Amino acid sequence: MNVLLRITDQCNQDCCFCNVSSDESVPLDEAMRRVRQAKDLRTLSISGGEPTLNKGLLELVREAKKNPGIQFVSLQTNAVTAASSDYARMLKEAGLDEAFVALHSHQEKLSNVLTGSQLWQKTVSGIQNLTAAGIKVVINTVINKATYEQLPEFCLFVGRTFPDVKEICFSFIQPHGRAWKNRSALIPRYSEVVPFLKKALEFCDGCGIAYCNPYCGFPLCLFPAPKKCSSEFLDSPRSSSEKEGVSLVKRDKVQGPACQHCAEKTRCNGVWKKYAEIHGFSELKPFKK
Numbered sequence: 001m002n003v004l005l006r007i008t009d010q011c012n013q014d015c016c017f018c019n020v021s022s023d024e025s026v027p028l029d030e031a032m033r034r035v036r037q038a039k040d041l042r043t044l045s046i047s048g049g050e051p052t053l054n055k056g057l058l059e060l061v062r063e064a065k066k067n068p069g070i071q072f073v074s075l076q077t078n079a080v081t082a083a084s085s086d087y088a089r090m091l092k093e094a095g096l097d098e099a100f101v102a103l104h105s106h107q108e109k110l111s112n113v114l115t116g117s118q119l120w121q122k123t124v125s126g127i128q129n130l131t132a133a134g135i136k137v138v139i140n141t142v143i144n145k146a147t148y149e150q151l152p153e154f155c156l157f158v159g160r161t162f163p164d165v166k167e168i169c170f171s172f173i174q175p176h177g178r179a180w181k182n183r184s185a186l187i188p189r190y191s192e193v194v195p196f197l198k199k200a201l202e203f204c205d206g207c208g209i210a211y212c213n214p215y216c217g218f219p220l221c222l223f224p225a226p227k228k229c230s231s232e233f234l235d236s237p238r239s240s241s242e243k244e245g246v247s248l249v250k251r252d253k254v255q256g257p258a259c260q261h262c263a264e265k266t267r268c269n270g271v272w273k274k275y276a277e278i279h280g281f282s283e284l285k286p287f288k289k
């Protein structure tokens, strides 16, 4: 089982596509209690808001690492706080296994517009400090109308700038929260994205960067790579969580008429209901049985 714990609603960014509402976090003492009592967890993901703004984060990570019932501790962050190399080292000393870092563009200006901040350079330094401290970094990019055409260049940038980053997670903008409010400017059709993503994945293949299609990604028939890279097939931290948000979120996904004849009907979650409201189901191409 995977669990996501949000430990603050505060954030140092103001992303125009953020899907998190302001009442999803638990106080630190409650987070500590849950971490001490956790059993049989494959992954604990600590998130927010921006979790590094919570002064108790390091203690929480230490506590999680003391519990043999938690195999893997991952931190969802924009890495801005890790622009301090001391902070990155403290995360390592606390025992953090992975930083799952949001980076949406290789272009400073565009990234700053999307994140409503002037912090792109700090995120870049933060990623460098985290890898230098010996923490595994996975980059999570939220594909949207403003970024999809540059996905191949983005991967090239990641490969060149962060030689120690070995995985990119290709999320597709989830049409909830602010992303829904800004839907006409932000939410493309999957099929518009596919040719650019295909090139991006070819580049990743060429330079040894692994990639994944997370729960928040594409329906299986539209992700231009083997099905084994999709969360429905993965035994990894990015497989769908069974607790907290995702089980609720699962009810927000729906299959289309063509999916009824698809060989992967029982494994694929289809598309977000809200996505279907905007773009329908016509892109879905069932796998032959």
Ligand SMILES: C[S@@+](CC[C@H](N)C(=O)[O-])C[C@H]1O[C@@H](n2cnc3c(N)ncnc32)[C@H](O)[C@@H]1O
Pocket (backbone or CB within 6 Å): 011, 015, 017, 018, 019, 020, 047, 048, 049, 050, 051, 076, 077, 078, 100, 101, 102, 103, 140, 142, 171, 172, 173, 174, 175, 176, 179, 216
């Ligand atoms: C909500 S943030 C919170 C943690 C932290 N502040 C960060 O930036 O990673 C967790 C992850 O959700 C992603 N995210 C936010 N809004 C999203 C959306 N509409 N669709 C898909 N992913 C989204 C972020 O990019 C980030 O990787």
